[in-house]
Amino acid sequence: MTKEQEFLAYLKEISLLQEAVGLSEWDSQTGMPEKGATYRAEMSSYLSGMAFEKSTNQTMKDYLTYFEANQDELSDFGKQVFAKTKENFDLNNNIPVDRFQAFSKLTSNAHSIWVNAREAKDYAIYKETLEEIIKMTKEFIPLWKKSEATNYDVLLNQYEPGMTTAILDDVFKQVKDGIMAIRAEIEEKGTTPRTDFVSYNVPIENQREFVSTVIERIGYDFSKGRLDDTVHPFMLNLNRNDARITTRWAENDFTMATLGTIHEAGHGMYEQHVDAKYDYTPLAGGTSMGIHESQSLFNEIIVGGSKAFWSKQYPLLQSLTGDTFKGIDNDTFYKGLKETKPSLVRIESDSLTYPLHIIIRYEIEKMIFNDEIDVADLPKIWNDKYEEYLGIRPENDLEGILQDVHWAGGSFGYFPSYALGYMYAAQLHHAMNKVMDVEEILASDDYSAIREWLTENIHQYGSSRKPNQLIMDATGESLNPQYLIDYMKDLYFDVYQVR
Amino acid sequence: MTKEQEFLAYLKEISLLQEAVGLSEWDSQTGMPEKGATYRAEMSSYLSGMAFEKSTNQTMKDYLTYFEANQDELSDFGKQVFAKTKENFDLNNNIPVDRFQAFSKLTSNAHSIWVNAREAKDYAIYKETLEEIIKMTKEFIPLWKKSEATNYDVLLNQYEPGMTTAILDDVFKQVKDGIMAIRAEIEEKGTTPRTDFVSYNVPIENQREFVSTVIERIGYDFSKGRLDDTVHPFMLNLNRNDARITTRWAENDFTMATLGTIHEAGHGMYEQHVDAKYDYTPLAGGTSMGIHESQSLFNEIIVGGSKAFWSKQYPLLQSLTGDTFKGIDNDTFYKGLKETKPSLVRIESDSLTYPLHIIIRYEIEKMIFNDEIDVADLPKIWNDKYEEYLGIRPENDLEGILQDVHWAGGSFGYFPSYALGYMYAAQLHHAMNKVMDVEEILASDDYSAIREWLTENIHQYGSSRKPNQLIMDATGESLNPQYLIDYMKDLYFDVYQVR
Structure with a gap:
């Protein structure tokens, strides 16, 4: 040897x-x-x-x-x-063992304190713990720091290597402005789609059959995975031949499990197609949170937001549900799926407003690590931003600052990955469209060309390439948020019949 | 520390x-x-x-x-x-590492050779491998040997500590004579029960609901276990709070999953009730194969063979299956479940003839390890014994000598455990009846007294007591096969209306 x-x-x-x-x-x-x-x-x-x-x-x-x-x-x-x-x-x-253990203990306790605070809808219960977590994170940052410019850059890099606030400030400004402009135009000239059928009753067994077929068509390989039920959906890869996904079901909202499973299947498809040569090394598995989200969101937003795709899948749903959707035609069905409506809770938001939720968190995290705010003021800052960006204001801390688990676990700098995933997905879609007509493929019976392009350009590399290199090689340019804005404009103006 | x-x-x-x-x-x-x-x-x-x-x-x-x-x-x-x-x-x-590894490799290859021989229904393919396994086992016996009288006693002791051929020869003779006598009497004077309804179609989902309810009533704790589907049913305990069972289903034979699951639940109930003080030591878990089988067979044979029990459970099956069992009354249903009919295959046999299958294997294993036979003659010896004890003769090796996986895995001395489980179960039943009326309890809505007695006398001790000590303490005497013979006589004479 x-x-x-x-x-x-x-x-x-x-x-x-x-x-x-x-x-x-x-x-x-x-x-x-x-x-x-x-x-x-x-x-x-x-x-x-x-x-x-x-x-x-x-x-x-x-x-x-x-x-x-x-x-x-x-x-x-x-x-x-x-x-x-x-x-x-x-x-x-680089963290001394005793400090690392103290941090583990702190975040472990923080979880139940956060749960208690949620039950009481009272940030005050959680405040001190959050302060402690922030304080320890600030203690660690210099130990992690290599060449990053700001403290928050250090955190960003743990989830998305190579990402900086200099890039994100610029990118998020464009995205925010773009979304706000789209929302304003829809508000002014748009026609709200019919959505009542979204809450029609669809028995879970029918949903299961439907969504299992759909994700298999998209490219999730059940011989290398399985679908189970959990309260919080996730993808977990044991190895490239065993990338399991889970979902949760609601009889009166088939879109939850459907789009949720399509999303998780995207994570699973990534892992299922990493090159086997990386097996049992730290290069096996996806390269970053942002790239992983780009794959799940490509599935959920690009594929699951395609009119052609639904024209192929909706008949299957109809055939499984008797007369449930009688009188709801393809176009009505599709538009109903793509309604946009501001929500206070990130995980309940639609694909247009979702990035705004992330931008709010990004701005707050940056302020925290630039020592620009007092942790006691967080609920007010949070609520003000929701009012400014989304036009709605949380009535209590549960639907505001207490909604996410991330900070209680010490995860700062993680949220931007979600928005990066959106932008990467749109940028990959744009590049893919140069070599094939994606909508035409989604109107066909064979989606393999899409999955193969993603494997060729993203999946196969595992963690052997950094996010920025993957995006550069796959699309010919670095992160460019304009593709997401253009994509959203086209989609939502069509759905809301603005043009 | x-x-x-x-x-x-x-x-x-x-x-x-x-x-x-x-x-x-x-x-x-x-x-x-x-x-x-x-x-x-x-x-x-x-x-x-x-x-x-x-x-x-x-x-x-x-x-x-x-x-x-x-x-x-x-x-x-x-x-x-x-x-x-x-x-x-x-x-x-006591086995040198290289010999142990050679044996592992041999039995690992033997499995596929056995599978091939089964496919060809030809013992000749398997003979040499079996000879090799026997040869190596004979090589190991002196290394394992402590104070056992015969070579075969050494093997017996690995599965049932304290058991000897001296005991088993005597016990099995009584059991064999007892069963043969019962069978002769039934043959002569018995009325064969109606059994057509056993193959009525019962959808698997209904069977699942039925059997899950039934085993919970018997005492299997789903908060410490779960039921899954596998080709080969088993119980696997990760720990005393996680003892999982599996079963297989046949739409046209609800008895397979029903009695199979009741059986596995008995194994699970044993593990679920071992005293927590033995956690994480070799004393956690059941003490021997024989005692484990006594618990699964107590469930399957004693509980699952009780008329009172079925008078309580059959209505649930009826309520789940619409008109399927219309016209089949309690008595007809019960008797149909307990039909006895000689079969060539051990795992398809009924509770009366089952011990004969074990006795045949015991006698053959003893001959092998006493060097009384040539391995080449095994099929003939096997077939002759089936003809003598059960009145039927295998037409090929698949339904004869090739039916069991045990020998290919190097497990000799294991089979008697199954029959010991039968006898222990009947003996425990007899002892239990001294302090409660078991049939009366099974006619009631609360079976907990039965499970508690088994926990008190068997389960709680884990592997801290040897089988013979457990049986002695629980029943006041050592292994006595008469209880099984009496039990079978009562049951089958009733089912076949001999008296």
Whole structure:
């Protein structure tokens, strides 16, 4: 065995342990018996502790030191793996162990405090904890910092390598202005679509059959995945041949499970098509939150927002539901799916207003880490921004500042990934349209060309390329928000018959 | 930490790894995506390898040596744990590693050779492999041997500690004579029950609802378990709060899933009620194959063979199936379930003839390990015994000698456990009847007294007591096959209206 092979074998052990933790997590969310929870926590924490130990112990340090000094002993592939391993190591290891543990404990407690605050709809209960989390994050930032310009850039980079506030300030301004302009025009000249049928009763078993067929048509491979029910939908990949998705169902809103599952299937399709050569290395799996969201949102927004697509899928829904949708024609059905209406809650929002929710969070996070605000003032700042951008104001903290779990978990800089995913998806769609007519394909019985283009340009690379490089190579330019704005304008002006 | 606490913490690690392997196994049998199999094999073998390594490495040897010499440092509980750990260690460790690996490889290949032989219905394909397995097993027996009288006793003891051929020869003779006598009397004077309704179509969803309700009534706790579908039904306990069962369904034979699930629920109920103090030690979990089968067969044969029980459960089946069973009254229904008819295949046999299948295997295994027969003659010996005991003769090796997987896996001495389970179940039933009227309880709406008696006398002890001690304590005497014979006589003479 060469030293590189030894190193790869060591990384494989870590990967196998993480896979076991993943299975344990999936099981505990999909159907573990209720009373198994405390036992399960023991098992999960033992396995994840072992994975963490192997990722940070002296053996790992020795490998990193050795290859740092002897890069010439590494193959090109080995160099890529080494670089990513080093990157992950630095992220974990620059924090002293006792501070890391204190932070884990803090965020673990924060979760239940956040839950309590939500129940009481009272930010005051949560404020001090949030302050603590922010304080510790600020303590860590200098330890993480490499060449980033601002403190918040350090956080952004943990989720979207290469992303900066300099880029985002500019991009989000364009997106915000674009959306506000579209909304104003719709408000003034638009015709609101009929939407009553969205809440028609569709038995869950019919929804399940429908959506399973639809995601298979889009390219989700059930021989490498499965669909289960959970309260919070997710995709979890154990390996490239086992990328599982979940959804939740509502009898009186078939769109929730339908679009939710199409979304998760996009995450799953990404993982199912990463090149097998990255197996058991840190290069297996998607490269960033933003790119991952670009794949789920390509499915949900581009495919699931296509008129041609629904003209093919709606008949299946009709055939499964008897007379339920009688009298609702293709056009009415499609337009109803794409209604836009400002909402206070991010996860309930439509595809036009969604980026505004993200921009609000981005602006607030930036202020927090630039020390421009007092954490006590957050609810007011939050509510003011909702009023300004969306024209509605939360009546309590539950529908305002307390709605997201992210901050309680110490995740700052994560939210922008969602909006990046939107913009990437639209930009990829634009590039794809140069080599094929996407709408024509979505009107056909064979969608494979779309999935293959995404595999060719995004999926296959796993984490071996950074987001900006992937987007540059796939589309010929760096992030350009204009494609999203153009896409939304075309779509919503059509739906609202503005032109 | 005391040395004992250290030892227990070390055993806990092994237990947690085994739990992860268990979950992986459960998942791969219940719903892992098809293409995930090769990746899964890597994960399972890594985790089980680690568990095996920890069970046999120098650290373990040091603990065992230390406590062997310093028993006074162990608490009473620690002594029990130590003894069981030592017992398990000796079983694994007296075989040289290279021979153990060779045996694993042999049995792993044997499985596919056995499958091929089954497809060709030709024992000749399998003969040499079986000879090899027997040869290696004979090589290992002296290494396993402690104080057992015969070679076959060594094998028996691996599944049922304390069991001997001296006991079984006697017991099985009584059982065989008893069953043959019952069968002769039924043949001569009995009235065969009506059974056509057993193959009435019952949709699987109705069966699922029915059987889930029934096993919950019997005492299977769904907050500590779940029911899934597999080709080969099993119970798998991750821990006492997570003992999962599976079943298979046939639309045209509701008895298969019904009795199969009641059987597996018995295994699950055992694990769900082991005392929590044995958690994460080798004393958690059932004590032997025979005692485990006594619990599953108590459910299947005693409860599932009770007229009072069916008088309570049959109305539920009727209410779920519309007019399907119209005109079939309680008595007809019950008697149809208990038809006896000789079959060539063990797993398709009824509760009267089942022990004969086991006795045939026992007699053959004994001959093999006493060097009394040539392996080439096995099919003829097998077929002759079926003709003698059951009055029917296999037409090919598939319905004869090739029907069971056990020998291909190197499991000799395992079969008797099934028959021991029958006898234990009947003996426990007899003892239970001294303190309550079991049939009266089964005619009521509350079966908890039965489950509680089994927990009190069997379940709670986990592996901390040997089978013979459990049976002695619970029933006041050692294994006595007369209870099974009496039970069968009463039941089948009633069903066949002999008296």
